[in-house]
Amino acid sequence: MIFSLQIPLLLLLLVTAAGAIMVKDLMSAVLLLGTYSFFLSVVWGWLGAVDVAFVEAVVGAGLATVLFLLTLFGTAPKDTRFRRPPPSLAVLIVFPLLGLLLLYAAKDLPEFGDPNSPASVHISPIYLEQSYQETHTPNVVTSVLMDYRSLDTMVETVVIFSAGIACALLLRRHSK
């Protein structure tokens, strides 16, 4: 039953993405981008990546939309329509070729969920088998993110922190 939903879901994803690019009004583009994130989070959930789906729904469809809207109101309050120049010839030639190249390369990717793919034979089995005994954390994603790869997560937190600091430094200095 779930498999019958795949094609409509991917079509909706394509339609909202193309709509966000094509639509004239910037406000509609922002809202379409939020819809796109929502459908993308459904696709993540369908692929079994529930944590990623959660982040996509909360950040992509929620927070990012608010930030885009605030930026829009702060920069173009009266007229949010946008006149887009027609794409140049180079774009029309290069991007379809790039797409064909990627499709050609995707042929060599392992099957979805293949237990013999390089990603699932290296260190993932060790995490899956031992993380509960070692950390008492049933969610393997959390134990990998916060324990085995804790230093990486700390640097990600530093990235978020510096993003906030950079926004404050750039945007808050016009007052007084």
Next chain:
Amino acid sequence: MIRPHDSIIVQTLGRFLIPVVQIFGLYVLFFGQYGPGGGFVGGVILGTGMILSVLIFGHDASRSQIAKKILHGDGVGMLIYAGVGGLCMIGGGEFLNYANLEIPGLETASRRSLGIVLTQIGVAVDVAVTAVSIVFSLSAEEIIEDSING
């Protein structure tokens, strides 16, 4: 600067929704060890609840005071995260090796579980404060200066 929304429907729904969103954020934060979720998502949901109160009730409403107050806490999340790492070093191990947290009566696996909870709280605080801080940066320059200087 964001003024309060004048629709009574939006205000009433906001009054009802914001506490639910905050509780759900805390649930996601602490349930991250057992199901989907974790520090990042929990922090974003907590921050989004505060952003919602700013968007609905305006910058000056009493409901938005907590969002204004936590702007001073930029970097506290980082301190919590790195502080847990430092505690591990004091316990005699490597940086962020939770097995070396010096807590009597806990076996190694439970110590690592506790370390995961603590660092997730750090991430959540950092993300929530940053989300609110970016929204304030984008929307209200004068208000920010007043609240920080005054």
